[in-house]
Amino acid sequence: MKREELIRDMAAHAAKNKVDIVIMGTERAKKFIGKDNQKALEMLEIAIIEAKKIKKLNEDILLFVKEFNNLETNEINIHTFIKEEIKKFQITYPEEIKFLFNGGPKNIILKANKFLLALALDTILENAVEASASAINFSVWQESEEVFIKISNNGELIPEDMIHKIFQPLRTTKTKGTGLGLFMVEWVVEKHKGNIEVKSGISYSKKEQLNSIEFIIRFPKKFAP
Ligand SMILES: Nc1ncnc2c1ncn2[C@@H]1O[C@H](COP(=O)(O)OP(=O)(O)OP(=O)(O)O)[C@@H](O)[C@H]1O
Numbered sequence: 001m002k003r004e005e006l007i008r009d010m011a012a013h014a015a016k017n018k019v020d021i022v023i024m025g026t027e028r029a030k031k032f033i034g035k036d037n038q039k040a041l042e043m044l045e046i047a048i049i050e051a052k053k054i055k056k057l058n059e060d061i062l063l064f065v066k067e068f069n070n071l072e073t074n075e076i077n078i079h080t081f082i083k084e085e086i087k088k089f090q091i092t093y094p095e096e097i098k099f100l101f102n103g104g105p106k107n108i109i110l111k112a113n114k115f116l117l118a119l120a121l122d123t124i125l126e127n128a129v130e131a132s133a134s135a136i137n138f139s140v141w142q143e144s145e146e147v148f149i150k151i152s153n154n155g156e157l158i159p160e161d162m163i164h165k166i167f168q169p170l171r172t173t174k175t176k177g178t179g180l181g182l183f184m185v186e187w188v189v190e191k192h193k194g195n196i197e198v199k200s201g202i203s204y205s206k207k208e209q210l211n212s213i214e215f216i217i218r219f220p221k222k223f224a225p
């Protein structure tokens with residue numbers, strides 16, 4: 001590990017301990033405030049919630065760095081994996097959003113880091129939900145030694161002047177976005193020696209016109225770090 005990487009990890013660790021102290025201290029402070037001072041109790045509660053968010057964010061970053069550096073690979077049955085992911089998303093996201101899976105072959109095994117793969121899918125789905133998609137469609141297939149995962153949605157189209165830049169860091173059209181989501185996705189995919197493509201446009205069928213935003217990820221089937 002490079003020296004500056006080590007320093008970054010140490011900083012993250014130090015921050016984790018400090019946040020724990022803030023949370024514990026604030027919890028204790030609450031006990032000294034009488035029930036009659038509802039406003040102060042509410043404010044401390046908000047401070048605790050926000051501190052817990054920082055803690056979670058920090059833990060996620062540390063976990064990401066750990067998985068990324070070690071890059072242990074798992075033999076993933078991609079059909080089962082997508083089904084499990086859909087189950088998870090259905091609980092997390094509003095009921096109005098429909099998740100569809102074309103099934104695809106049931107026996108494709110992909111060698112990849114499961115944690116990072118799930119993180120990449122989560123990130124793509126989060127964007128689809130934020131683009132007001134009402135349907136998200138998965139398909140998987142295999143071509144010789146490569147595995148493809150396609151995730152499409154019918155949300156708002158990606159503006160033409162944005163589509164070539166969405167994988168670049170800090171590119172965002174959202175007031176509260178960081179523009180790091182898809183940058184991280186591409187990073188993960190490339191670490192597995194794969195690639196990712198995006199298409200955004202109108203699809204025409206007999207009856208209707210639909211927005212179609214597609215992310216196609218290609219992985220080598222037998223990836224070795
Ligand atoms: N499914 C999608 N539909 C429409 N636009 C999208 C979609 N996915 C990504 N984008 C566009 O790509 C940009 C970059 O996405 P990315 O996930 O990297 O950052 P973000 O979503 O803006 O911020 P963050 O992920 O930190 O919340 C978005 O701001 C948005 O304009």
Ligand SMILES: [Mg+2]
Binds near residue numbers: 123
């Ligand atoms: Mg995003």
